[in-house]
Amino acid sequence: MAKDFFDEIIEYLKAEGAKHKTVALSEQTAKDFFMNRPAPAAPQKTGINEKQPKPPRRQAAPPSVTSRKPAPAPSPASKEDDFSNLDLPSLEKIAQQCTRCQLCQQRNSVVFGEGNPNADLMFIGEGPGFDEDRQGRPFVGKAGMLLTKMINAMQFSREQVYIANIVKCRPPGNRNPLPEEAETCLPFLRRQIDLVQPRVLVLLGAVPLKFLLKKTGIMRSRGHWEEYQSIRVMPTFHPAYLLRNPSAKRDTWQDLQQVMQIFGKAHKQ
Numbered sequence: 294m295a296k297d298f299f300d301e302i303i304e305y306l307k308a309e310g311a312k313h314k315t316v317a318l319s320e321q322t323a324k325d326f327f328m329n330r331p332a333p334a335a336p337q338k339t340g341i342n343e344k345q346p347k348p349p350r351r352q353a354a355p356p357s358v359t360s361r362k363p364a365p366a367p368s369p370a371s372k373e374d375d376f377s378n379l380d381l382p383s384l385e386k387i388a389q390q391c392t393r394c395q396l397c398q399q400r401n402s403v404v405f406g407e408g409n410p411n412a413d414l415m416f417i418g419e420g421p422g423f424d425e426d427r428q429g430r431p432f433v434g435k436a437g438m439l440l441t442k443m444i445n446a447m448q449f450s451r452e453q454v455y456i457a458n459i460v461k462c463r464p465p466g467n468r469n470p471l472p473e474e475a476e477t478c479l480p481f482l483r484r485q486i487d488l489v490q491p492r493v494l495v496l497l498g499a500v501p502l503k504f505l506l507k508k509t510g511i512m513r514s515r516g517h518w519e520e521y522q523s524i525r526v527m528p529t530f531h532p533a534y535l536l537r538n539p540s541a542k543r544d545t546w547q548d549l550q551q552v553m554q555i556f557g558k559a560h561k562q
């Protein structure tokens with residue numbers, strides 16, 4: 294089977310790491326990789342840039358919404374839906390029983406999100422697919438496997454980052470979330486971002502771009518820094534798009550390298 298573009302990057306970085314204790318994708322190593330030349334003799338040192346101290350987290354208060362049993366019909370959001378005092382476990386508990394939009398009706402699982410609750414890097418997709426709905430975890434299907442490779446190629450592990458979606462329940466037939474579904478679910482994601490406080494958000498595809506930043510045109514926007522609540526945001530392609538269009542992986546890698554620069558893991562352009 295042909296090697297995936299990101300497999301090759303990971304193998305290249307592993308080979309570099311075996312040669313040198315710490316390795317970054319320096320300008321020279323990147324050039325060498327893309328030109329298939331031997332690795333340079335003296336790679337740059339790596340490591341996450343000095344971490345900026347995060348603001349103190351708010352003390353979690355007891356959930357303001359009491360648990361409800363799943364209802365056969367959606368029950369719209371109410372004034373009670375103030376998540377601002379909730380910590381991640383309390384927020385997840387509410388999401389797991391949520392019936393605020395019609396997507397509750399056909400789901401098998403609520404896919405809240407997962408990862409390091411103090412992550413510096415957060416990825417946001419559009420919504421759970423078939424595999425995610427079955428397993429209750431984000432990005433575990435084919436596209437998820439590719440996302441894991443992309444994260445590894447960025448010299449992070451899945452456990453080091455946080456992964457979430459615009460909607461927590463699977464849209465039927467993997468269609469895009471409808472505006473009313475996304476808007477109803479967004480308070481969960483906004484609170485997740487507020488609690489995790491990442492240094493960088495990576496938006497995967499047009500759906501998070503549309504609903505989180507209110508922008509259209511992933512082709513135009515990818516690779517260009519945006520901002521959300523003073524957090525740097527990098528829009529790029531969704532891994533599912535990359536599975537259908539492998540030639541776009543190179544552009545995506547350029548976008549991800551910009552993110553890596555923030556963490557001292559990529560060459561300066």
Ligand code: SF4
Nearest residue numbers: 391394397461462478
């Ligand atoms: S998609 Fe979000 S708002 Fe809709 S039912 Fe699921 S958790 Fe609730």
